[in-house]
Amino acid sequence: MELTPKTKRPKGEPCCEPVVYPDVEREQAVRLAMVAKAIGDPIRLQLLDVLRKHAGKVCVCELVPLFDVSQPTLSHHLKKLRDAGLVDSERQGLWAYYYVLPEALAELGAWLA
Amino acid sequence: MELTPKTKRPKGEPCCEPVVYPDVEREQAVRLAMVAKAIGDPIRLQLLDVLRKHAGKVCVCELVPLFDVSQPTLSHHLKKLRDAGLVDSERQGLWAYYYVLPEALAELGAWLA
């Protein structure tokens, strides 16, 4: 995957002044992109929106009727959000309650600002 | 794609109070998710980071050596960013200069905050 070293620019007239090398961001970029990818679906974004606005734990049985997808599909989206560290869940008897973990969202928000 | 109406909840003991229906957000969620998906790749996120920090137009020939991908791949990423409305480009002779359009980023940032 090495880049071909075409950086010779022989004649003169460089196209622009050199850009700072963003190596400090490599690790952080992977984490931030993971979070952004998790938000990069309309259903998951709305799920986060509902969970955030409710500001408490929300039962899955209340989330499923809000979207035009099957229950397994919604469960899949919730798992994606949990794998990205954006939400967590808690079981109480038959029902499962989801809630937002604001940390990862805050980190992405900080980068955006 | 209709959801099976399993919302009968026959016995009693509702799992939680009903959640507000987020229909106002449907259209906006699609747009925001599109933006988030565009940021949801480490290379594109770093591209945006470099372009933002430079605060001016940056030549592609300066961007290519920063990443361990081929030039066509970087061109593909830049196209994705442009299609999402996050950047725009401008040709000057042989070179192409990219710059950030801060609007879409700001909208996502506003939603996060």
Place this chain on the structure above:
DNA sequence: AGCCTAAGTTGATCGCTGTCGATATGGAGC
């Protein structure tokens, strides 16, 4: 003209993702 060089496009590959139906898990209640 002819060559070089920067950037974009094409075509192919391969892995990931969203979706569903079907099935499994596991608690509640009879």
Place this chain on the structure above:
DNA sequence: GCTCCATATCGACAGCGATCAACTTAGGCT
């Protein structure tokens, strides 16, 4: 025990996405 019900998981499918090599486009230069 057995039966319902809520959620998760599995298997399969279609579509998208990241990547490369190869090629094309188009501007500068001699």
